[in-house]
Amino acid sequence: MSRIQTHILNKAYLLTLGLPVAAYVIGKTASPLNPVTVNTFTAHFLSIFIEAMPFLLLGTLVSGLVEAFGHPEFLARLIPRTSFTRAITGALLGFVFPVCECGVVPVVRRLMHKGVPMSVCISFLIAAPIMNPVVVWSTYSAFGLGPVFYGRFIVASFTAICIGLLASRDEEATMHTTTHKHTYHSTKKHPNKVMRALSIGADETIEMGFYLIIGCLIASALQTAVPQSTLTGIGGGAVASVIVMQLLAFIMSICSTVDAFVALGFARSFSAGSLIAFLTFGPMIDIKSTMMFLSAFKKRTVVALMILPFILTFAAGVTFNLFMQ
Amino acid sequence: MIDIQFARRLTHTAILLGIGAYFAQLITSGNLANYVNIRIEWMIATAAVLLWLYGIINLIPQKNESCGCGHRHDSWKALIFIIPLFLGFFLPSKPLGAGSIGDSDAQMLMRNHISMDMLATPERVHNAAMLYNPLNDIYPEQQFSSENPLHFTILDWLRLYADTSKKDALEGQKADVTGFVIRDDASTDEFIVTRFFMRHCIFDAIPIGIVVRWNDTDKLPEDTWVRVQGIFAFDERDGMKVPVLQATKVKRVRQPDIPYLYPQTQ
Numbered sequence: 001m002s003r004i005q006t007h008i009l010n011k012a013y014l015l016t017l018g019l020p021v022a023a024y025v026i027g028k029t030a031s032p033l034n035p036v037t038v039n040t041f042t043a044h045f046l047s048i049f050i051e052a053m054p055f056l057l058l059g060t061l062v063s064g065l066v067e068a069f070g071h072p073e074f075l076a077r078l079i080p081r082t083s084f085t086r087a088i089t090g091a092l093l094g095f096v097f098p099v100c101e102c103g104v105v106p107v108v109r110r111l112m113h114k115g116v117p118m119s120v121c122i123s124f125l126i127a128a129p130i131m132n133p134v135v136v137w138s139t140y141s142a143f144g145l146g147p148v149f150y151g152r153f154i155v156a157s158f159t160a161i162c163i164g165l166l167a168s169r170d171e172e173a174t175m176h177t178t179t180h181k182h183t184y185h186s187t188k189k190h191p192n193k194v195m196r197a198l199s200i201g202a203d204e205t206i207e208m209g210f211y212l213i214i215g216c217l218i219a220s221a222l223q224t225a226v227p228q229s230t231l232t233g234i235g236g237g238a239v240a241s242v243i244v245m246q247l248l249a250f251i252m253s254i255c256s257t258v259d260a261f262v263a264l265g266f267a268r269s270f271s272a273g274s275l276i277a278f279l280t281f282g283p284m285i286d287i288k289s290t291m292m293f294l295s296a297f298k299k300r301t302v303v304a305l306m307i308l309p310f311i312l313t314f315a316a317g318v319t320f321n322l323f324m325q
Numbered sequence: 326m327i328d329i330q331f332a333r334r335l336t337h338t339a340i341l342l343g344i345g346a347y348f349a350q351l352i353t354s355g356n357l358a359n360y361v362n363i364r365i366e367w368m369i370a371t372a373a374v375l376l377w378l379y380g381i382i383n384l385i386p387q388k389n390e391s392c393g394c395g396h397r398h399d400s401w402k403a404l405i406f407i408i409p410l411f412l413g414f415f416l417p418s419k420p421l422g423a424g425s426i427g428d429s430d431a432q433m434l435m436r437n438h439i440s441m442d443m444l445a446t447p448e449r450v451h452n453a454a455m456l457y458n459p460l461n462d463i464y465p466e467q468q469f470s471s472e473n474p475l476h477f478t479i480l481d482w483l484r485l486y487a488d489t490s491k492k493d494a495l496e497g498q499k500a501d502v503t504g505f506v507i508r509d510d511a512s513t514d515e516f517i518v519t520r521f522f523m524r525h526c527i528f529d530a531i532p533i534g535i536v537v538r539w540n541d542t543d544k545l546p547e548d549t550w551v552r553v554q555g556i557f558a559f560d561e562r563d564g565m566k567v568p569v570l571q572a573t574k575v576k577r578v579r580q581p582d583i584p585y586l587y588p589q590t591q
Contacts, residue, residue: 036424042412043421047360047527049409050351053344054368057375195382202379206337210402213409223528258525261588 037224044220049213051255052102052288056212059103060204063110064197070114083119087164090123091157094132101129101256101283102212105292106204112296123164126309129256129283130156139279142260147324151276155316159280163308211295215288219253222287241274242317246310249282256283272324277317284309333403338380340406345376347413358583359420361526420584421521423507423548426532475501479520479535480586486568495557495568500535502570503552503578506545507534513543518553518570523585530585536560539572552578 080086099107108125112118129135130152143149245266254262259282263275270278285306293302348369351357357366469481477485479502486495508516519534537553545551555572 038416039419040421040425042416043360043419043425044527046409046413050348050357050369051361051365051526053348054365054372057372057379061375195385198378198382199385201375202337202341202383205341205376205379206403206406210405213405217408219528252528254528255525258529261524262529 041220041224044223045216048216048219048253048288052212052216055100055102055255056106056208057103057201057205059099059106060201060208061197062097062099062103063106063204064199064201066107066110066114067200068193068197075111075114075116079117079120083117083165083168084161086117086119086168087123087161090120090125090164091127091131091160093120093124094128094130097124097128098132098134099128100132100134101286101289102292104128105211105289105296106208109296117168119164119168121164122167122305123160125305126163126284127156127160129289130280131160134257135260135283138257139260142264147272147320148263148275148279151272151316151320152279155276155280155313156284158316159284159309159312162312163305166308208292208295211291212288215253215286215291218291219251219287222251238271238273238321239318241271242277242314242321245270245274245278245317246281246314249278250286252282253286253288254282259283271317271321273317273319273321276320277313280316281309281313284313334383336403338383340403340410341376341380341383343410344406345373345380347410348373348376351413351418354418355582356418358585359418362523362585362587363583364587365525420580421527421530423505423519425521426507426519474498478502478586479504479518479533480522480588482535482568483533496559498557499554500557500570501552501554502535503550503581504534505580506547506549506551507532508542508545508547514538514540516542516545518551520586521584522588524588533586535570536567537570537572537575539575541575545575545577550578550580552576 080089094104097104097107104125108121111124112121136153139149139152249259252262259279263278266275266278290302290306293305297305351360352366352370352373357363357369361369469484470476470478471481474481477500482495482500482502502518504518504520506516507519516537516539517534518537519532521530522533523530537555539545539553552575553570553572554574555570557568558571559566560569561567
């Protein structure tokens with residue numbers, strides 16, 4: 001396929017995602033240009049954009065620093081030997097690089113480029129939004145030490161390690177074809193490594209910002225148009241409640257630093273298993289992160305990265321509901 | 326003849342500096358409080374500084390522009406930043422208000438809150454209050470914004486009401502709260518004084534409110550900011566006791582600098 005064709009296909013893909021959402025929003029709100037709707041949409045969009053940017057910038061800065069200062073030989077010495085220990089390392093890396101879901105993609109792209117094994121990279125990608133000190137603290141603040149707290153981190157680790165192990169079996173397929181992405185083999189020459197790191201960070205901010213903004217636009221449109229009561233009204237059973245909470249987590253795209261408190265608000269009407277699913281699936285996969293994954297992985301991989309956490313967190317939530325009442 | 330590489334770098338720099346400037350302006354104008362919990366102001370300030378650093382470094386001429394791969398660079402992606410720049414700089418900055426709580430979509434924002442069409446059924450008030458019960462379990466009891474009940478916010482009153490051992494204490498209490506008006510068009514003597522409760526950003530914000538009995542309600546357009554002074558009394562509705570604020574004074578006020586209510590314990 002020629003480059004032009006790939007280009008058009010990429011844009012068509014975005015349109016395919018965007019048009020149904022736009023049609024739904026327009027249908028739901030009688031007049032999309034109603035000033036009140038515009039204000040609500042704008043407020044949502046700016047709010048999520050503003051609070052996400054610091055984390056994206058942190059991620060691009062870390063990415064730039066890894067590129068400028070990180071030697072593949074040094075990294076290779078730090079990485080364990082077996083796939084299993086590598087996947088565990090990846091799952092815990094968020095405590096070293098607490099970059100949250102908006103910052104993890106630029107860092108993972110950089111690590112992949114530096115030759116860090118996929119089992120580490122993918123398990124880090126999945127686990128980082130949850131396995132970090134800020135989220136531990138906020139989850140504890142909301143729920144205390146209890147089933148939801150422990151459940152969240154156990155399920156997150158388990159999911160990340162499983163997916164990391166699966167990724168290690170398919171190294172070539174998960175790597176993005178790099179021939180037409182320049183931002184991470186930039187040949188900008190700076191004698192000063194810090195300047196080089198910043199220069200790379202600047203490029204990545206523009207590149208990743210594109211996907212973040214699209215994610216924010218879609219999430220804001222859905223927040224403005226979809227009455228969440230229609231989803232929460234379904235409520236209820238051991239299985240249905242888990243799916244509902246996963247869908248809600250995906251649509252709401254709330255940052256993992258505070259989603260524990262949002263989940264708290266559902267605590268009265270939803271099962272503990274569904275809350276755990278909300279708190280694990282949401283930070284891993286939501287509209288924002290899905291868009292950002294597209295910048296680093298092939299579409300096939302992105303689909304896998306969406307489906308696998310969905311299945312694993314669903315299974316965890318339902319198991320919890322059925323067996324640990 | 327414009328060097329395409331230079332033009333691209335210039336565009337990226339303009340964008341990075343522009344977003345940085347927007348963040349700085351949000352802080353200096355106070356409009357940041359319309360969008361996020363103000364405690365993360367330091368993060369936005371840091372982001373602005375980093376964006377300016379990125380923008381300036383990006384301009385520095387490089388020894389070797391070409392990466393020798395034979396492909397065109399993607400410049401069009403940067404154009405998407407026009408959206409936040411436009412929405413941020415050119416539309417008036419406003420927080421969520423009455424309009425963000427739809428008619429039958431009063432449940433639009435996640436959880437049970439007091440909706441316009443039923444003017445707080447006991448269940449809704451009870452459920453909205455119950456939202457904060459878990460907080461009472463985890464944190465020490467006195468997590469009100471002030472020792473003095475006359476300085477209590479809507480959130481404080483709901484917290485008090487949520488504490489089942491204390492809810493009867495509301496009877497006869499004087500209150501002085503500020504919020505915006507939510508009302509039914511048909512209602513002439515009752516409205517809900519409302520604020521949005523926010524933890525982090527608008528995506529987690531929910532409306533909370535107190536039912537106010539006031540005979541001149543038809544003179545209060547929806548979304549007006551008011552200061553309500555009155556006394557609590559319990560009303561019997563659908564077999565449950567609902568706290569209603571009998572207003573003695575309702576005055577229009579300016580929107581507060583921080584339009585949202587934050588949890589005290591964060």
